Amino acid sequence: MNKGMIAKFFGFAMVQKDLILTLKKNRWLLIQFLYLSIFGIVLAFFVNSTGLGFRRYEDPVSVVTENFVSLYFSLQFLVIGLVFPFLSGNSITSERIDKTWPLLKCTELSPFEIIRGKYFALISLSIYIMMLSAPLLMLTTLIGGVSLFSVVFEYLIHIAYAALICAAGLFSSAMSSNATRSNLQIVAMFSMPVLFATVFALNAYSNGELLSSVLGPSSNYLSSKEVLIYWFLGFFVLVAGLLGASFSISPVNSLRSIPLRIYIFAFYLFGIFAFFELLAANVPGSVSVRNYSQNWTIYMVGMVLSSLPLLRIAAEDPGVPLSAALLTKEKPLLGRILYPFVSGGIRNLLFSFAVLSLFLILLKVGSVVDLSKLGSNVDSGLVHAVMLQSEGSFIVWISWLCSMVAIAWCLAHAGFGSILSASVTFSFQLVLVLSMAIVYVANVDAVPTYSMFSTPFTYFLVMSKEVFPSSGTTMFTYLLSRGDFLLNTGTTFFFIGLGTYFGGRNQRPLLSLAPESRKGLLLDPPGLPLQEQESGVHLSRESVRPNEKSTTTGGLDE
Amino acid sequence: MDINSEILQVRNLSVRFGKVQAVDNVSFDVPRGVIHGFIGPNGAGKTTSIRVISTLQVPDSGGVWVCGYNVLTHPAEVRKRLGYMPDHVGVYSGLSVSEYLDFFALTRRVYGTKKKSVLSDVVELTDLGDLLDREVNSLSKGMRQRLCLAQTLIHEPELLILDEPASGLDPRARIEFRDLILELRRLGKTIFLSSHILSELSPICDSVSIIEKGEIVANGTLTEIQKKLVSGSSTFKVLLLQAPGPELEKFLSEFPHLRFLSTEGKKFSFEWNGADEDVSQVWKSLSSNGYVLSGIHKEEDDLENIFMSLTTGEVQ
Numbered sequence: 104m105n106k107g108m109i110a111k112f113f114g115f116a117m118v119q120k121d122l123i124l125t126l127k128k129n130r131w132l133l134i135q136f137l138y139l140s141i142f143g144i145v146l147a148f149f150v151n152s153t154g155l156g157f158r159r160y161e162d163p164v165s166v167v168t169e170n171f172v173s174l175y176f177s178l179q180f181l182v183i184g185l186v187f188p189f190l191s192g193n194s195i196t197s198e199r200i201d202k203t204w205p206l207l208k209c210t211e212l213s214p215f216e217i218i219r220g221k222y223f224a225l226i227s228l229s230i231y232i233m234m235l236s237a238p239l240l241m242l243t244t245l246i247g248g249v250s251l252f253s254v255v256f257e258y259l260i261h262i263a264y265a266a267l268i269c270a271a272g273l274f275s276s277a278m279s280s281n282a283t284r285s286n287l288q289i290v291a292m293f294s295m296p297v298l299f300a301t302v303f304a305l306n307a308y309s310n311g312e313l314l315s316s317v318l319g320p321s322s323n324y325l326s327s328k329e330v331l332i333y334w335f336l337g338f339f340v341l342v343a344g345l346l347g348a349s350f351s352i353s354p355v356n357s358l359r360s361i362p363l364r365i366y367i368f369a370f371y372l373f374g375i376f377a378f379f380e381l382l383a384a385n386v387p388g389s390v391s392v393r394n395y396s397q398n399w400t401i402y403m404v405g406m407v408l409s410s411l412p413l414l415r416i417a418a419e420d421p422g423v424p425l426s427a428a429l430l431t432k433e434k435p436l437l438g439r440i441l442y443p444f445v446s447g448g449i450r451n452l453l454f455s456f457a458v459l460s461l462f463l464i465l466l467k468v469g470s471v472v473d474l475s476k477l478g479s480n481v482d483s484g485l486v487h488a489v490m491l492q493s494e495g496s497f498i499v500w501i502s503w504l505c506s507m508v509a510i511a512w513c514l515a516h517a518g519f520g521s522i523l524s525a526s527v528t529f530s531f532q533l534v535l536v537l538s539m540a541i542v543y544v545a546n547v548d549a550v551p552t553y554s555m556f557s558t559p560f561t562y563f564l565v566m567s568k569e570v571f572p573s574s575g576t577t578m579f580t581y582l583l584s585r586g587d588f589l590l591n592t593g594t595t596f597f598f599i600g601l602g603t604y605f606g607g608r609n610q611r612p613l614l615s616l617a618p619e620s621r622k623g624l625l626l627d628p629p630g631l632p633l634q635e636q637e638s639g640v641h642l643s644r645e646s647v648r649p650n651e652k653s654t655t656t657g658g659l660d661e
Numbered sequence: 662m663d664i665n666s667e668i669l670q671v672r673n674l675s676v677r678f679g680k681v682q683a684v685d686n687v688s689f690d691v692p693r694g695v696i697h698g699f700i701g702p703n704g705a706g707k708t709t710s711i712r713v714i715s716t717l718q719v720p721d722s723g724g725v726w727v728c729g730y731n732v733l734t735h736p737a738e739v740r741k742r743l744g745y746m747p748d749h750v751g752v753y754s755g756l757s758v759s760e761y762l763d764f765f766a767l768t769r770r771v772y773g774t775k776k777k778s779v780l781s782d783v784v785e786l787t788d789l790g791d792l793l794d795r796e797v798n799s800l801s802k803g804m805r806q807r808l809c810l811a812q813t814l815i816h817e818p819e820l821l822i823l824d825e826p827a828s829g830l831d832p833r834a835r836i837e838f839r840d841l842i843l844e845l846r847r848l849g850k851t852i853f854l855s856s857h858i859l860s861e862l863s864p865i866c867d868s869v870s871i872i873e874k875g876e877i878v879a880n881g882t883l884t885e886i887q888k889k890l891v892s893g894s895s896t897f898k899v900l901l902l903q904a905p906g907p908e909l910e911k912f913l914s915e916f917p918h919l920r921f922l923s924t925e926g927k928k929f930s931f932e933w934n935g936a937d938e939d940v941s942q943v944w945k946s947l948s949s950n951g952y953v954l955s956g957i958h959k960e961e962d963d964l965e966n967i968f969m970s971l972t973t974g975e976v977q
Contacts, residue, residue: 107770110772119764205745205751206809207768211737211769211770356733623721624722626733
């Protein structure tokens with residue numbers, strides 16, 4: 104690896120520029136001051152409250168150290184959650200506002216390199232600010248109560264937390280064209296996850312524990328496998344943020360969809376297997392029917408959110424990106440391999456379906472659960488019935504998401520913009536979910552929780568029929584009895600048909616990778632210069648089409 | 662990839678923003694080593710066309726080739742050969758001039774000793790040597806323009822795209838900037854210059870394209886356009902010693918290639934369609950009929966006149 108390659112990998116140009124710019128700003132001085140003030144205040148309050156240095160304290164030294172370190176880290180966690188969303192969330196927006204963005208895009212830096220550079224700069228800043236207090240905190244380990252390893256690991260967790268926030272912040276920034284939108288988006292994107300993470304962290308810290316005891320290799324609560332899964336998921340989310348940001352700043356005629364789609368597919372696959380592992384590991388012996396059912400409910404809530412990127416993909420521009428068409432022409436084998444991941448046409452729909460179908464793997468959970476290990480007070484027949492019922496409603500759920508995806512795809516082919524198509528469909532879905540949530544709240548005793556995430560058809564069916572099938576009923580006969588499954592499937596096919604019709608009418612490519620949607624673009628180099636073709640100066644409002652025959656879409660259609 | 666003698670080729674370029682057709686079927690060529698002016702009123706489609714040429718915008722139809730490379734299919738190759746200076750120069754206000762140039766050198770993959778020598782050349786050319794330690798936000802508009810031009814030169818591009826480079830500059834800065842552009846042409850660069858300040862362009866441009874309402878209304882060298890525009894006719898303004906009477910118009914109507922235009926006091930004007938050397942017959946006849954000629958002026962069509970003749974001033 105030579106210097107140039109290293110510089111390219113780390114986006115060294117961007118790292119250098121961003122670090123110089125940030126470190127020179129007064130705002131950064133203020134952040135450092137704020138951070139060190141927190142450290143000082145914590146120390147002062149802690150000394151005061153424990154009477155350290157003034158009188159003999161009651162607790163052993165180790166407990167005092169433990170409390171101090173926990174208190175410090177809890178405040179640091181808060182500062183990261185407050186500072187870094189805004190620092191990262193304005194990273195690209197500020198370039199747009201300062202009008203330096205066109206200059207940057209005209210350089211030889213690729214979109215991913217720009218994002219990488221900005222990301223490494225942000226990570227460097229987060230490490231820098233955290234390390235300000237590190238020497239003093241390390242000294243506390245000499246007193247005892249907290250090991251050096253746990254402090255180092257705690258720092259690592261905090262850096263990982265900052266890294267996650269920075270990746271998501273960059274994504275938000277890449278999608279925003281102005282500061283107001285960016286800041287609003289940051290608040291919308293970060294308030295829930297940051298609040299959740301903060302509550303989770305503060306809960307641990309208030310018990311005198313460090314996060315390393317929860318998420319570390321020797322976790323008190325999770326198995327090593329579970330710890331690994333959580334770290335992997337965190338890493339996936341981080342990569343998603345960076346890829347999403349690169350996607351947002353890449354030109355539309357590039358191959359930007361391919362890495363993102365491959366990533367999304369891998370992410371869902373991993374998430375499903377992770378859940379599969381956790382659910383299967385948790386059910387036998389340790390849980391009741393209620394727990395099992397709750398797991399499924401949580402998963403379905405997750406699916407509501409997961410449908411958003413899939414709707415966005417389904418509603419992507421039906422046209423084939425020019426670079427994809429060229430890739431297929433120049434490297435046919437590679438083109439064939441990457442075909443499912445290229446945006447445009449029916450692939451937008453099929454990719455979303457393929458990801459949704461991954462969820463079917465979860466139906467295998469039932470066979471992994473060892474019912475014999477359930478406690479003697481648990482009715483295994485009832486557990487089996489709940490499983491069947493959950494799985495049945497799960498398939499209905501997938502069918503519903505498929506119908507939503509088909510609607511989004513159809514709207515995109517009808518000529519709506521991709522964001523509009525996805526938003527309209529998602530809003531429609533939200534209205535249905537909210538309606539069913541109201542129905543659920545009004546009839547909380549009669550209707551199972553999952554009904555709020557299904558179509559209104561379910562409600563009427565559930566209200567009028569026996570909720571759980573008998574244990575002898577197979578899942579498929581149960582499905583057939585579910586009208587909403589049929590309704591969703593019918594809707595899916597209807598909108599696929601309608602989308603195909605619109606696509607044909609608007610001359611959108613359905614299967615091919617030829618750039619029909621960009622028919623007017625000229626790709627082959629023009630033959631003769633304009634002057635020679637026109638025999639003299641051109642002086643009219645009607646433009647000439649030089650060498651029209653040789654400057655059509657090139658050999659791409661062939 | 663064919664490298665044509667034309668460094669920039671634009672064919673049937675069209676860009677639409679919603680209902681507005683910003684650029685409509687625009688075609689023109691720019692040969693190597695010239696200064697080509699891209700002229701049009703505000704809102705004519707200059708910046709949109711330039712954004713497509715600079716790989717910043719995907720057109721709806723048509724094509725653009727820079728050094729034979731299509732901007733859509735080979736944007737990276739185009740960027741290597743092109744230096745772009747936007748109409749609103751954005752600068753990183755926290756950086757010093759040397760840090761700014763250093764950053765753009767890295768973005769252009771210019772490293773190590775090569776970076777040092779290239780930056781020193783560019784600094785010398787743009788006369789930024791005394792400003793290297795100054796912060797960019799403390800520079801005047803003219804200095805910022807020079808700094809931005811310097812960053813476009815770091816990777817030694819063949820084609821420079823300058824969008825309204827002289828706007829907002831004081832007269833001295835304009836002259837300095839114009840000299841810099843002429844120096845760059847001398848060094849073999851091709852310069853594609855957009856502006857609506859015609860007095861800036863006419864002394865330095867080898868050829869022009871005039872755009873209005875998204876369409877090219879004239880394209881070629883100034884002489885070619887002049888010839889085409891006036892269709893071989895010239896306008897003469899004559900000053901007599903005494904104010905002529907109404908009989909003058911009748912007298913002049915006898916000349917077959919002459920069209921009388923107007924009189925104003927001692928002055929009168931006419932359009933001449935014949936050969937320039939034949940107009941001497943008019944002077945002789947006037948003198949022999951008692952008209953004493955005090956002065957003769959043949960009107961030349963400069964860029965401003967051409968622009969005014971070809972454009973209506975309407976924007977989209």
